Amino acid sequence: MNAAGEGRTIAVIGGGIVGLSCALFLQDEGHRVTLVDPREPGEGTSFGNAGVLSASSVLPIATPGTLRKVPAMLFDKTSALSLRWSYMPRMLPWLARFLLASRWSRVERHSQSIRALVDHAPAAHDIMIQRAGAGDLVKAGGWLKLARSAEGFERATGLERQFLRRYGVPFEVYEGDVIREIEPCVGDEVTHALHLTANRRVTSPVEYSRRIARAFLERGGQHLKMPVLGLDLLGGAHGIIVEGKRRPFDTIVIAAGAFSGNLAADAGHRVPLDTERGYHVTLPMPEKPPEYTLQALEPGFVLAPMLDGLRLTSGVELAGIHAPPDFRRVRRLVPLARRYIRGAREEVLSEWQGHRPSLPDGLPVIGRARTHPNVIFAFGHQHIGLTLGPLTGRIVADLVAGRTLEIDLSPYAADRSFI
DSSP states (O other): OOOTTTTOEEEEOOOOOHHHHHHHHHHTTEEEEEOOSSSOOOOOOGSOOOOOOSOOOOOOOOOHHHHHHHHHTOOOOSSOOOOOOGGOOOOOOHHHHHHHHSSSHHHHHHHHHHHHHHTTTHHHHHHHHHHOGGGGGGGOOEEEEEEHHHHHHHHHHHHHHHHHHHTTTOOOEETHHHHHHTTTBBBBTOOOOEEETTTTEESHHHHHHHHHHHHHTTTOOEOSOOOOOOEGGGGOOOOOEEEEEEOOOOOEEEEGGGOOHHHHHHOOOOOOOOOEEEEEEEEOOOSOOSSEEEEEEETTEEEEEETEEEEEEEEEEESSSSOOOHHHHHHTGGEEEEHHHTTOOOOOOOEEEOOOHHHHHHHHHEEEEEEEETTTOOOOOOOGGHHHHHHHHHHHHHHHOOOOOOSOGEEEESSOOOO
16 A cells, blocks of 8 residues: 555545545645546536535534424425425434534534634635636625514524624624615615625536536546445455445545445444435526625525526425425525515526535534544535535545644544534
8 A cells, every 4th residue: 555645546435526625635645536426526416505605604503593493494384494204213313413412512612613614714715716717706795694674683693693703704784775785686675684794605616616627637537437336445455336346445535425424334434414405496697686695584595696597595305315306395485586686587497406414513524434544534514515625625635645734623523422
């Protein structure tokens, strides 16, 4: 086996933003990298997000406030949360951990762990944007969260603003017509807005991924378009199983998002990984398109200007990986877009469903497998995979090189309690 830093053979399993970032950063270190994914790069979950490069993520999903809202949300057909009740027995262990992770003492700790990553994410994106020639896809200006009442604004953003102040994350609060001076397309019903000024947006997440892939392939990277059936780690050797055959590698990086659980188990770790299924529909761009990514806080959806139209993305559906998509809930939100954007049209140009890889404590799994140190985990980024993808790639490259890390990885270990 090659020593670290001497051009190892590395398999990166997963062609989303995390896997692509791992592949390119490892390739830059001189390693011979093979990206393994049956789909084209960026065509999975990385295709359908809201395109936000978040500098403002301060809270995990699991908080006491979230739990208080759950019962009402489950019976509201336009809420951001839905559950297929037939999947409930499978979800119970995950939900029990989620409940424990929502205690205030845990929220404080998990919040610090989120910030430790997010604080380093912009610099990694700057490197990736330059390497991939993607500067034209990335826009500054921030993110506006919109409410139609003072009470709704306080319910939705009060705790977030407390944590934003704690971490020194810049933001502004606007009321009334000041909002329309900042973003003229915002409808008259909107009374309050939270402006997260440091966020950036990507106008086509899939094109961003494609450009990373192009940079990787042009430098000699390989793309093996096959599903990985498992790992073969017997006797200390390292290999992946594709088409019933073993292919050996010095190092294996598991970055397959919501599909990483069985592979992690092959490496000795049974992690409580499930999926928050997300949906989007694409609407025609209004005559006056928004300059910002807009989040409608009531009932909870995002309106993101993209190259191919206005993306309305919403939903946390708990139904597992294999259930067929159900677009009825996201389609119910289409008429509500008019309350937030003037001239929003109800024609649906396209629709999409994907799988956010989610762990109960809201933190990803990043680091080496305990008993197989040449297997490295890089999955579970939940709602901020686009934000943390390049940083995760840089961390993985540092691990392979044996460099001292800027970030303590213990909060993201595969053998943590997840609560």
